[in-house]
Amino acid sequence: MNNVSFPRPRQSDVGEKLRVEVREFLNDWRGARHDQHAATIFGGFDPQFSEALGARGWIGMGFPKRYGGGGYGLVERYVVLEELLGARAPITAHAVADRQSGPLLLRYGSERQREEILPRIAAGKCTFSIGMSEPDSGSDLASVRTRATKVDGGWLVNGAKIWTTNAHRSHYMILLCRTSPASQTRHEGLSQFLVDMKKSGIVCRPIVNIAGDQDFNEVHFQDVLLPADALIGAEGDGWRQVTSELAFERSGPERFLSHLGVLEELATALKRQRSPEGVKALGRLVAHLATLRRMSRSVATLIADEQDPALHAALVKDLGTVFEQEIPEVARLVLRTEPDPTASDSYSVALAHVILNAPSSTIRGGTKEVLRGIVAKSLGLR
Ligand SMILES: Cc1cc2nc3c(=O)[nH]c(=O)nc-3n(C[C@H](O)[C@H](O)[C@H](O)COP(=O)(O)OP(=O)(O)OC[C@H]3O[C@@H](n4cnc5c(N)ncnc54)[C@H](O)[C@@H]3O)c2cc1C
Numbered sequence: 104m105n106n107v108s109f110p111r112p113r114q115s116d117v118g119e120k121l122r123v124e125v126r127e128f129l130n131d132w133r134g135a136r137h138d139q140h141a142a143t144i145f146g147g148f149d150p151q152f153s154e155a156l157g158a159r160g161w162i163g164m165g166f167p168k169r170y171g172g173g174g175y176g177l178v179e180r181y182v183v184l185e186e187l188l189g190a191r192a193p194i195t196a197h198a199v200a201d202r203q204s205g206p207l208l209l210r211y212g213s214e215r216q217r218e219e220i221l222p223r224i225a226a227g228k229c230t231f232s233i234g235m236s237e238p239d240s241g242s243d244l245a246s247v248r249t250r251a252t253k254v255d256g257g258w259l260v261n262g263a264k265i266w267t268t269n270a271h272r273s274h275y276m277i278l279l280c281r282t283s284p285a286s287q288t289r290h291e292g293l294s295q296f297l298v299d300m301k302k303s304g305i306v307c308r309p310i311v312n313i314a315g316d317q318d319f320n321e322v323h324f325q326d327v328l329l330p331a332d333a334l335i336g337a338e339g340d341g342w343r344q345v346t347s348e349l350a351f352e353r354s355g356p357e358r359f360l361s362h363l364g365v366l367e368e369l370a371t372a373l374k375r376q377r378s379p380e381g382v383k384a385l386g387r388l389v390a391h392l393a394t395l396r397r398m399s400r401s402v403a404t405l406i407a408d409e410q411d412p413a414l415h416a417a418l419v420k421d422l423g424t425v426f427e428q429e430i431p432e433v434a435r436l437v438l439r440t441e442p443d444p445t446a447s448d449s450y451s452v453a454l455a456h457v458i459l460n461a462p463s464s465t466i467r468g469g470t471k472e473v474l475r476g477i478v479a480k481s482l483g484l485r
Contacts, residue, residue, distance in 0.1 A: 107414060107482070112400035113407070117175070118182035125186040128159065133190065148272065149193035150230075156187075156194075157227025162201050166209060171222030177407040181356065181400060188360040195269070200224040203351040204231035204277050208297070211336035211344050216297055220275070232270040233352075234278040234298070234322065235345065237263060242473045244279065244345065245289040249324060251280040251296060258282075258296065258334070260304075260327040266467075270320040271307040273300050277348075278324075279341055293341030296333045303327070314444075314459035346413070352468050354402035354416035359395045359423030361464070362430045365457045366392070368450040369434050381437040388426075388433060395423050414481035417474040424464035425471065431457045 132152070156162055164180040166172020173179075187194050194201075205224045208216050223229040240246040249262025260280060270276060276298045283292035298305070304327035307320045336344050366388060373381050399419050405412040434454055435442070442455035465471040479485045 107418075109398050109401035109415060110404055112397065113178050113404045115176065115178045115182070118179040121179055122182050122186055124159075125161065125183050129186065129190045129192060132192070147193035148195040148269070150196045150227075152193045153197040153227035155227070156197070157225060160225075161187075162197050162227050163205055163221060163225030166205060166221050166225055170209070170217055171225035173225075177403045178400075181403045185356045185360065185396075188356055189363060191364050196230050196272075197224070197227050198357070199233060199269070200229050200231040202355060202357075203233070203348050204275070206351055207277060207295075207344065207348050208335065210347070211295075211340075212297070213332060213335075215332060216335065220297070223274075229275065230269060230273045232267050232273040232276045232300075234264040234267055234270070234276045236266045238265050238321075241266070242470055245285070245293070245342065247279055247281055247293065249278070249280045251278075251282050251294065251329070253282075254328070256328065257331045258329045260296070260298075260324045260329060262324050264322045264324075266310070266319045267307075267322050268319045268467075270300070270322045271309060271317070276300060276322070277335065279345055282338055282341075290342035292339055293345070294338050295335040295341045295344050296329055297335055298327075298329060298333065302329070312459075312463070314456065349469065350406070350412050350416045353420040353474075354399060354406070354412060356396070356399055358420050358464075358468075359392065359399070359426050362427045362457050362461070365430050365434055365450075365453045368453045369437065372438055372440070372450045376438060378437060384433050384437050388430060391426050391429075395419065395426060399423070414478060417469070417477040417481075420468060421465075421471050421474040421478070427464045428461045431461050 153162065160173045161183050163171060164173040164175040164183065165177055168174045201224065205221055208220055220229065235244055235247070237247050237249060240248065249260065249264065251258040251260045260278070262280070264278070267276070278296045278298045280294055280296060281292055282294040285292055304325045306323045306325070308323070309317045310319050310321060311317050312319070366385070369385055373385060398415070402412050402415045402419055405415060431454060435458070438450070440451050440454060442458050443451045444455040446452050446455070
């Protein structure tokens with residue numbers, strides 16, 4: 104049975120020094136732009152902001168210096184990320200590349216892929232999307248049907264992906280394909296590819312979400328010819344690679360800080376409208392937040408120590424996203440405010456955004472039922 108202790112998070116003097124620098128940088132940025140972003144959930148897609156962060160050395164912080172990175176540890180990266188999320192900074196243009204595609208290439212990519220792509224990610228000039236889910240394969244990723252066939256000069260890709268966040272504005276996608284038929288073990292025969300989104304035969308069809316935003320897409324591949332060296336890692340090793348990538352995706356502070364804006368707005372609103380019940384409810388949420396932060400920082404320490412964080416990451420993502428959904432539920436009951444994305448007061452606007460976006464928290468990156476399955480299996484319960 105797995106040991107589920109969450110080790111004491113490592114403190115870093117370098118990280119705490121960085122925290123001060125990031126806060127100063129964000130104060131300057133906020134001076135000009137805070138109002139515009141005050142009610143947003145993830146802070147928005149802003150390539151210029153990503154480039155400014157890249158120039159500071161705050162993207163790809165864990166990459167070795169020879170690939171344009173800062174050679175920092177994960178603990179320092181965590182400090183910078185939580186400051187950015189806390190300020191609701193617009194990090195979407197580089198977040199996926201920084202969090203998972205870059206580390207994936209660092210671990211499994213060829214030397215050519217690392218040399219070509221990692222410095223661009225670290226400079227904040229490279230947006231990535233994740234091509235895993237398909238119309239009939241979301242939770243059950245082993246059943247993907249998009250196929251890459253070996254041909255003269257490379258690989259021919261045919262199939263479709265769905266819910267692909269930012270595919271329409273990405274430079275690259277990390278694409279999961281079947282490269283040989285499923286044998287008795289369905290997890291065999293899958294491979295990952297680095298796909299240049301400018302390749303002919305790729306069509307992105309927008310999907311508009313319930314909040315009226317276009318963040319994700321359907322992406323169709325029709326006879327897309329990829330060069331032989333687009334393969335990432337070993338042919339047929341896709342499942343192992345994807346599993347390690349998902350641990351990066353599931354454990355970070357973005358899994359419980361994306362609705363922080365509403366908590367802040369609620370605290371401000373409670374200063375105006377006295378409500379002892381409201382203050383109690385806010386205190387309870389903040390206590391949960393502190394516990395989640397402690398757990399998530401533990402996972403960063405585990406990953407830094409090269410231990411398997413899959414169980415811990417699943418727990419953090421499940422608890423974190425359920426917490427994110429609880430915030431609008433509590434906020435809605437505490438203060439009788441009509442959520443309205445067009446209102447003039449920032450609390451109503453923030454509440455409306457969060458109510459519309461909260462349902463997706465427990466789906467993207469692995470549904471809560473699937474995560475609980477992983478936890479149960481790891482604990483020997485099934
Ligand atoms: C906002 C958002 C952004 C996304 N971005 C991306 C992206 O960039 N790239 C990408 O590849 N995907 C992305 N996704 C897709 C997401 O990862 C999938 O939607 C998710 O994995 C669920 O897959 P599905 O939609 O096929 O649902 P299904 O797998 O069909 O699940 C339907 C229901 O059945 C339950 N279920 C399924 N299997 C089990 C099981 N074994 N045990 C118990 N219950 C089960 C699920 O929990 C769910 O409630 C995104 C989704 C959202 C909402």
